[in-house]
Amino acid sequence: MLLEGKTLLVTGASAGIGRATAIGAARHGADVAINFHSDDASAASCIAEIESLGRKGVAIKGDVADPDTAKDFVARATEALGRVDVFVNNAGICPFHAFLDMPVETLERTFRVNLHGAYYMVQAAANQMVKQGQGGAIVAVSSISALVGGEFQTHYTPTKAGVHSLMQSAAIALGKHGIRCNSVLPGTILTDINKDDLADEGKRNYMEKRIPLGRLGAPDDLAGPIIFLASDLAAYVTGAALLVDGGMFVNLQ
């Protein structure tokens, strides 16, 4: 049990990597607050799973692109669970689109959700941790896309590089408060975010072939690394970025 007696907050956790992290953290002894955008039924079923593990769970609705959501999420989670020990910034979107005719709304929404949302959320969680005075851990879900590009991801990859960079600067700003900040860099993980893109069998086979471990990732593949970085096992790890990609990044040929 790596998170016994701790509280963990995670954004965008009704599905995918966020949900696996929320449930994995409960399995490791944490009480969990989830932020979710719109799927009330999935959020409720996530909380039911957390509670079935004997932990407290609370779901709070909100759009992370709105700066007020961050303060509201952290305040209501703190009220429900008593404190914030771990914050996981996970919510994100990737509406695949070509570069030359990228709609302004698609570009701006992607920046607001993925990068501005991360900034507001991390700032709100850090303020609560500083107020508590006992340190904490922040883990952001960045991406392999912080390091490499994508033809239909020109609006998305800069946000993931931004989240990675935010964790580096936050690690410096918050070190004196005992707050560690790290990111995970997932490769290609089968979730709703890419189900249309990977419905193309040719593309899916190509992606699979690029991965030395021979398979695309599953949400649970991220839960372990995130929980490790959140836990005291990683007490001297801050400003780090952990690739969780089955080896895809290093596979040149």
Ligand SMILES: NC(=O)C1=CN([C@@H]2O[C@H](COP(=O)(O)OP(=O)(O)OC[C@H]3O[C@@H](n4cnc5c(N)ncnc54)[C@H](O)[C@@H]3O)[C@@H](O)[C@H]2O)C=CC1
């Ligand atoms: N699936 C993949 O291959 C990879 C995913 N990632 C990142 O992982 C994170 C999670 O994505 P996945 O689990 O893969 O996809 P997903 O689509 O299953 O999960 C994204 C979650 O974010 C939530 N969300 C979207 N907009 C929101 C908003 N405005 N406010 C609050 N919540 C919002 C969604 O409702 C959903 O629960 C994202 O940040 C994504 O960029 C990074 C690398 C690879």
Ligand SMILES: C[C@H](O)[C@@H]1OC(=O)[C@H](O)[C@@H]1O
């Ligand atoms: C959504 C994509 O499948 C996924 O997102 C990322 O961050 C990686 O670049 C993958 O392509």
